[in-house]
Amino acid sequence: MFNKIWLALIALAFFVSCTKQNEFETLALQGRTMGTTYHVTLVGKSNQIDKTQLQADIDAILVDVNNKMSTYQSDSELSLFNQNTSTDAVALSAETAKVISKAIDIGMQTHGALDVTVGPLVNLWGFGPDGRPNKVPSDSKVESIKTHIGLDKLTYDQGHLTKSDPKVYVDLSAIAKGFGVDQVADHLESVGVADYLVEIGGEMRLKGQKLNGENWRIAIEKPESFDRAVQQVIEPGDNALATSGDYRNYFEQDGVRFSHTIDPTTFKPINHKLVSVSVITSTCMEADGLATALNVMGPEKAFDFAKMHDLAVYLVVKSDTGFDVLYTEQFKPYMK
Structure with missing residues (x-):
């Protein structure tokens, strides 16, 4: 009797799987936004998804994020705030x-x-919308700008933002991309899509499964400047993933590498052995912001902070023999 029930369950599972693959299909959408690319992969019923309309919706969502938060658009909401004295x-x-x-x-x-x-320091070091030459700025230029830097110069209260210094400049590039991912993912869910992977420039949010019933699998890239290789394969589940590193966006002068990530405490590019930080949280906006913050901290402080706050974090640290890896207990279940 047990064997008959077991065989019946297997047959039912096979039937459900085949039915899903017959009724559903995998759709892939892509485009450009925020100076990079986006990719959306989803599973949906063949006769219920208007691919052209969905593509238009996604593009409109991302254009709206840029219109509000881009520092590259002089007429964006954020740029107008920055220009306001x-x-x-x-x-x-x-x-x-x-x-x-x-x-x-x-x-x-x-x-x-x-x-x-x-943001002004990012621009000064040649990594912002000004597109300045890749060269080390003088100490006097750094000194003249750093007096206008600091979160204490911003006050946020119930949808209103105030700057105490007219020259304060806000740059949301460390978190807006993650927000864009969330906006697209939320829209997919609002139109009934339950299985998807949304990715913008390496930041992503996932839910459900692939068409064949397998979980979405993601590869964390090995932090090397030229070769693209896999550092770690993970299954994030119904979560978001963001990775921050300095191994692609940098410049060199006199044999010294200068990262695009600025340390707000030194007013200079980060200078430590932490080369990649991956964070898993429920929203991509939070993962994006935390990944940048942990990357600024360096390996020891970042790992201690992650453990203290029960964060799912994976760190890759440069060593004399290659790369060392640190990860929290909260990250371990996602590793495959």
């Missing part, structure tokens, strides 16, 4: 307010490791 409170859109609020929260939680006011 008034110290009066400025009303923000709901989307920008949400990102600003989370960025400040993470900044305070990490004791300033994530600081959205470092």
